[in-house]
Amino acid sequence: MTPTAHRLALFGHPVAHSLSPTIHAAFAAQTAVALSYEAIDADIDGFASALAAFAGAGGTGANVTLPLKHAAAALCATLDPRARRMGVVNTLVLRDGGWHGDNTDGTGLVRDLTERHALDLRGRRTLVIGAGGAAAGVVPALLDAGVGELYIVNRSSERADALVDAIGEPGRVHSRYLADAHALGEFSLVVHATSATRGGMLPPLPMSLLASRATAVDLNYGEAAIPFLAWARAGNALHAIDGLGMLVEQAAESFTLWLGERPQTDPVYAQLRAHAPTLATAD
Numbered sequence: 001m002t003p004t005a006h007r008l009a010l011f012g013h014p015v016a017h018s019l020s021p022t023i024h025a026a027f028a029a030q031t032a033v034a035l036s037y038e039a040i041d042a043d044i045d046g047f048a049s050a051l052a053a054f055a056g057a058g059g060t061g062a063n064v065t066l067p068l069k070h071a072a073a074a075l076c077a078t079l080d081p082r083a084r085r086m087g088v089v090n091t092l093v094l095r096d097g098g099w100h101g102d103n104t105d106g107t108g109l110v111r112d113l114t115e116r117h118a119l120d121l122r123g124r125r126t127l128v129i130g131a132g133g134a135a136a137g138v139v140p141a142l143l144d145a146g147v148g149e150l151y152i153v154n155r156s157s158e159r160a161d162a163l164v165d166a167i168g169e170p171g172r173v174h175s176r177y178l179a180d181a182h183a184l185g186e187f188s189l190v191v192h193a194t195s196a197t198r199g200g201m202l203p204p205l206p207m208s209l210l211a212s213r214a215t216a217v218d219l220n221y222g223e224a225a226i227p228f229l230a231w232a233r234a235g236n237a238l239h240a241i242d243g244l245g246m247l248v249e250q251a252a253e254s255f256t257l258w259l260g261e262r263p264q265t266d267p268v269y270a271q272l273r274a275h276a277p278t279l280a281t282a283d
């Protein structure tokens with residue numbers, strides 16, 4: 001790294017197989033910005049000290065992934081409204097000696113769906129499966145994009161209830177137990193936002209959740225997206241989309257926050273898609 005290079009990192013656990021270093025290296029090559037971007041494995045207990053050590057060594061920006069997105073918000077001096085609304089941060093920018101927290105996940109997902117896949121989200125009855133950091137990041141952006149009634153289902157009720165309370169639109173956004181999803185009728189947009197499939201297991205989901213011509217979206221990508229996309233295909237979803245496009249779009253949004261320059265995402269997406277094991281449609 002040259003002395004003037006920007007020092008960036010991804011914090012999370014696990015991070016060893018993350019595509020983020022590859023994506024940011026491609027953005028850096030494209031924009032001719034000198035940077036380093038390393039993956040730093042940190043759990044909840046070690047995160048604050050790892051982040052402080054990173055800043056002490058010249059780090060000026062970072063991404064944060066599971067399970068650290070709520071913890072990152074607590075370490076910030078200032079928060080963008082996108083991050084403050086739900087208390088989850090995926091992007092840290094060093095400003096005036098303190099961390100500024102933002103969340104680019106929701107913008108990344110909506111940009112992938114509406115621009116890359118040319119989908120109109122307005123009015124769609126929407127189901128979000130999962131209530132962790134990723135769900136908290138994308139639900140406000142889906143609402144802002146104009147989806148209709150939205151249900152959040154989760155294995156444990158507390159996180160889904162907390163998410164719905166934080167959104168504060170009781171007539172439009174509701175929480176339920178995942179096990180009670182069969183009673184919710186059908187949805188034209190179903191978003192899978194759990195980490196269950198990282199272990200290969202998709203929670204049981206009735207096919208009746210999928211309306212005719214539904215769009216099914218998995219925030220996971222690669223091997224972890226295969227069980228949900230296979231379920232969506234078996235249920236005749238019109239579109240079955242994995243999280244690779246979202247990953248690239250949220251990274252571009254973070255890159256812009258750190259460096260003030262927006263990289264082109266299509267070439268990087270195409271490069272990664274060529275190597276991604278997936279059942280996603282390329283519509």
Ligand code: NAP
Nearest residue numbers: 066130131132133134155156193194195196219243246247
């Ligand atoms: P998280 O904060 O750890 O939350 C995990 C969620 O998965 C919780 O809702 C949890 O339910 C649920 N879950 C875990 N194991 C489960 C199981 N066996 N059965 C049912 N539910 C289960 O993680 P996250 O940050 O939200 O990330 C979720 C997934 O989205 C990850 O796999 C991540 O890679 C992916 N993601 C992708 C992108 C992208 O750019 N494409 C961005 C962000 C995240 P409980 O609350 O009941 O534990």
